[in-house]
Amino acid sequence: MSAVAPGMIEAEGLVMRYPTGRLALDGATLAIAPGELVVVLGHNGSGKSTMLRCIAGLLRPTAGMVRVAGAELTRLTGRRLAEARMALGMIFQHAHLVRRRSVLTNVLCGTLGRHRSFGTSLGALPWSEAGFAEQCLDAVGLAPLARQRADTLSGGQAQRVAIARALAQRPRAMLADEPVASLDPEAAEEIMRLLRGLASDEGMPVVCVLHQPELARRYADRIMGLSQGRTMFLERAASVTPQLISALYEGRTA
Amino acid sequence: MNSVDRIVLPSDVRAQPRIPQASRALPFLGVLLFLVLLGQAAIVVQARPQDLISGAHGMADILRRSFPPDFSKIGDTFEPALETLDIALFGTTAAVIMALPLAVLAARNTTPARPFYAAARGIIALCRAVPDLVWALLFVTAVGLGPFPGALAVSVHSVGMLGRLFSEVVEDMDMGAVEALTMSGASRLQVFSHAVVPSVLPSLLGIALYRLDENIRSSLVLGFVGAGGLGFQLLTAMNLFQYRTVSLLLLVTFGIVIVAERLSAALRARIS
Numbered sequence: 463m464s465a466v467a468p469g470m471i472e473a474e475g476l477v478m479r480y481p482t483g484r485l486a487l488d489g490a491t492l493a494i495a496p497g498e499l500v501v502v503l504g505h506n507g508s509g510k511s512t513m514l515r516c517i518a519g520l521l522r523p524t525a526g527m528v529r530v531a532g533a534e535l536t537r538l539t540g541r542r543l544a545e546a547r548m549a550l551g552m553i554f555q556h557a558h559l560v561r562r563r564s565v566l567t568n569v570l571c572g573t574l575g576r577h578r579s580f581g582t583s584l585g586a587l588p589w590s591e592a593g594f595a596e597q598c599l600d601a602v603g604l605a606p607l608a609r610q611r612a613d614t615l616s617g618g619q620a621q622r623v624a625i626a627r628a629l630a631q632r633p634r635a636m637l638a639d640e641p642v643a644s645l646d647p648e649a650a651e652e653i654m655r656l657l658r659g660l661a662s663d664e665g666m667p668v669v670c671v672l673h674q675p676e677l678a679r680r681y682a683d684r685i686m687g688l689s690q691g692r693t694m695f696l697e698r699a700a701s702v703t704p705q706l707i708s709a710l711y712e713g714r715t716a
Numbered sequence: 717m718n719s720v721d722r723i724v725l726p727s728d729v730r731a732q733p734r735i736p737q738a739s740r741a742l743p744f745l746g747v748l749l750f751l752v753l754l755g756q757a758a759i760v761v762q763a764r765p766q767d768l769i770s771g772a773h774g775m776a777d778i779l780r781r782s783f784p785p786d787f788s789k790i791g792d793t794f795e796p797a798l799e800t801l802d803i804a805l806f807g808t809t810a811a812v813i814m815a816l817p818l819a820v821l822a823a824r825n826t827t828p829a830r831p832f833y834a835a836a837r838g839i840i841a842l843c844r845a846v847p848d849l850v851w852a853l854l855f856v857t858a859v860g861l862g863p864f865p866g867a868l869a870v871s872v873h874s875v876g877m878l879g880r881l882f883s884e885v886v887e888d889m890d891m892g893a894v895e896a897l898t899m900s901g902a903s904r905l906q907v908f909s910h911a912v913v914p915s916v917l918p919s920l921l922g923i924a925l926y927r928l929d930e931n932i933r934s935s936l937v938l939g940f941v942g943a944g945g946l947g948f949q950l951l952t953a954m955n956l957f958q959y960r961t962v963s964l965l966l967l968v969t970f971g972i973v974i975v976a977e978r979l980s981a982a983l984r985a986r987i988s
Contacts, residue, residue: 518899520899544901545901547899547901548900548901550899551900552896552899552900554892554895554896556892558890558892558893558895558896559893560893560910560911560914560915561915562914562915562917562918563914571897571900571902571910571911572900574897574900574901574902574903574906574910575900575901575902575903576901578903578906582906582909582910583903583905583906583909584905584909585909585910585913587910624896627896627900628900631900631901
């Protein structure tokens with residue numbers, strides 16, 4: 463469905479020191495190949511969201527390099543950064559839809575970056591993309607709900623619409639920041655299956671921050687464990703043992 | 717992390733909660749202070765209940781002379797009534813147009829820069845702090861008698877009221893959609909028109925309708941200082957001791973206020 467070739471995500475030696483002096487991320491290195499799903503685990507404050515935000519270009523790391531599909535995000539600023547960032551689709555813990563608008567309209571908003579014009583700045587929608595937006599909705603299995611208002615959706619459906627909106631952007635890679643943290647188990651499985659599909663079927667690199675080691679082991683190709691900003695392990699999911707995971711979560715008191 | 721095998725409660729968790737011994741003197745002192753304040757207020761306003769009693773038959777006299785309302789003049793009330801409504805409509809619409817950009821500047825999450833924020837807050841505070849009656853006095857002096865100074869007064873005061881409420885709505889907005897659209901590569905203006913506007917529009921419309929209803933009531937009063945409409949007719953009839961015209965005008969006023977209130981409430985209920 464995505465017409466754009468997927469690109470690799472590379473992060474090298476990411477260091478993030480906040481102005482308060484706290485070292486949130488201490489030398490994270492990660493390369494995600496097209497078609498690969500990497501799950502990042504760790505307790506609150508371990509630096510996993512910081513790492514994702516550095517990769518997304520929402521935070522500028524103190525040191526280190528992020529390259530997405532060949533473009534070095536950490537060197538770009540302003541308009542160039544915004545354009546390079548469009549290669550990255552992102553979903554969050556909450557769907558962040560515009561509640562009073564229809565599902566299809568919400569998905570169409572994902573294409574705005576490609577349609578910068580006077581009209582769309584004043585609130586007009588790029589209706590020429592309506593067909594494409596419906597395809598994106600179809601990809602997450604929600605085409606029949608296109609005309610429904612976004613605030614009538616369940617949490618799981620809303621998150622799927624958020625994925626469709628990110629797809630409408632034609633991303634070359636997908637980032638997910640705790641996408642299932644506020645969903646029931648069934649909806650969580652559905653979202654994980656979709657992310658898995660984006661990697662396996664569409665060949666996108668996918669990075670997903672999670673709190674559920676069990677979901678990570680079933681869906682990820684590789685799992686990265688972070689604790690206090692340091693990489694504790696980065697292994698194939700099959701070789702991540704329960705001992706390794708409990709060691710990760712006990713790392714805080716140790 | 718140590719796992720908890722068995723919960724051991726500290727012994728006083730199960731003890732009866734003790735009611736804290738609050739000082740009894742404090743509420744007593746508070747009531748006393750309030751009574752003193754009330755006493756001085758009664759002296760300052762020269763409250764003399766006996767005047768109400770001795771003035772009772774004067775009032776009864778006015779009521780008798782106001783009855784029945786002079787319905788033959790109902791045709792003459794049409795134009796001032798329209799004027800009153802139009803002052804409110806024009807003033808409110810002008811205020812909404814001016815308050816919208818001000819509110820965006822005066823909301824912490826949408827303002828482009830600190831100086832704009834401070835300036836917008838200042839303008840809003842000034843418009844709001846001066847009552848519309850005072851604005852009307854100023855504008856009557858500036859542009860002369862008539863409905864126009866009334867409309868100006870209504871709109872300037874409303875800019876203050878609306879600007880403040882609008883900016884609160886914008887500040888309380890869920891910023892999630894803004895972040896999501898920014899991340900997808902949308903421009904600042906696109907984020908504004910596609911994420912901010914649709915989420916706040918219904919609240920803004922509700923506030924504007926409520927303001928229109930308030931402004932209809934305040935434009936009635938503005939006539940008293942020469943700003944046209946029913947208020948001006950009321951003042952004239954009072955000065956000419958035409959009490960039957962006064963009672964008719966009051967009835968018309970009452971009708972307009974009730975209808976405006978009901979309509980505005982019904983419309984607001986449909987929006988939300």
